[in-house]
Amino acid sequence: MISLSEKIEEYSERHTRELSNLHQRLWQETHEKTSSPGMMVGPIEGALLRLLVRLTAAKRVLEIGMFTGYSALAMAAALPEDGQLITCDVNPETSEIARRYFASSPHGHKIEIKLGPAKETLKNLQGPFDLCFIDADKQGYGAYYDACIDLVRRGGLIVLDNMLQSGRVLNPADPASRIIAALNDRIQRDERVENVLLPIRDGIMLAYRR
Template identity: 35%
Template sequence: MHFLSTLLENYISDNSQDEPDILKELTRETHLKVIQPRMLTGHFQGRVLSLLSKIVRPKNILEIGTYTGYSAICLAEGLQKGGTLHTIDVNAELFDIQRKYFDKSGYGTHIKQHIGNALNIIPQLDTTFDLVFIDAEKKEYLNYLDVVLPKTKTGTILLSDNVLWSGKVIEALDPKDKTTKILLEYNNTLKVHPKLETVLLPVRDGLTLSRVK
């Protein structure tokens, strides 16, 4: 499902903050060398993440799902001086391209890469996070929420990506489609969770903004 016309998407991008050159370079290399480049956060959503991070001014950020590092760089733009961003991905083959662009961006010393299963890594992090971005395996979203919440505090902002799932969340559910089923449950959980205040934003493929009470 296409939510906005290409003309409108281009207009939105053209009237938002320009994409930093380092991210244009990362986008180009990702398209040339990495499979599924559509997984990139992209210009418009990247600027949304950057601005939200600058509003929050987090000391500690957690990102679940690094891919080639585009969203991590966007989020790092809002870090407090001396702040840290922990980013987790299961694909060790992407480590080097991530590190290359983290260092070129100027945020390299503030970004800690973790390779492995986020559900195993997060409980081991002795950190309380001010900002969390979930953008990894959709079937694990409910489990990510369970391990993330103990690492938050009142005022922590939780961002969840791809919650519209190309419009499948409003279509008749295929009984075999476990991913959409879990996302439907996840979206409802965020809405009714007693510890969260939530609004679902129609940004790209859906970006939910939740605040820990």
């Protein structure tokens, strides 16, 4: 039997502007060829990210955690023709899938992949970015947030995924949820941002850089 929350998710998806046919093919291939397809943000969060790129009139976007490219493709679709999205990942196999899909997309030319540990990549990046999306290893989140605070422009947005850790932040007992719960507390106290934690999917923190 499908639960009420699954029915609501399905209903919300049917009332959310769809991404692209390419996204559907990428969704399918990621399920067939990778062991953790659940890492993709999915159609609702993908559409939200695309809308946030539009609303911030972003020209430069930074993504930390690309996987097979689902969220990068969603955000790139809202960038202008001369926009740029820099995306970081460490996994060469999943990055190869992403590369192939970017090559088939009319927005692929806007995307630049940086393969390697994000902490190293971030040291060599020049801001300002209009929007930064953090969706990689949870151990790195604190450092990624600090780097993004410096790289994002004032009036820009930092978006962090998985900030509820399937509810484990309420009583954090494992290393990842302890890190995320501590970061939620830190962002809440950080006067440099105006933040909201959305209880959508696994929790999306929006932090507007003042």
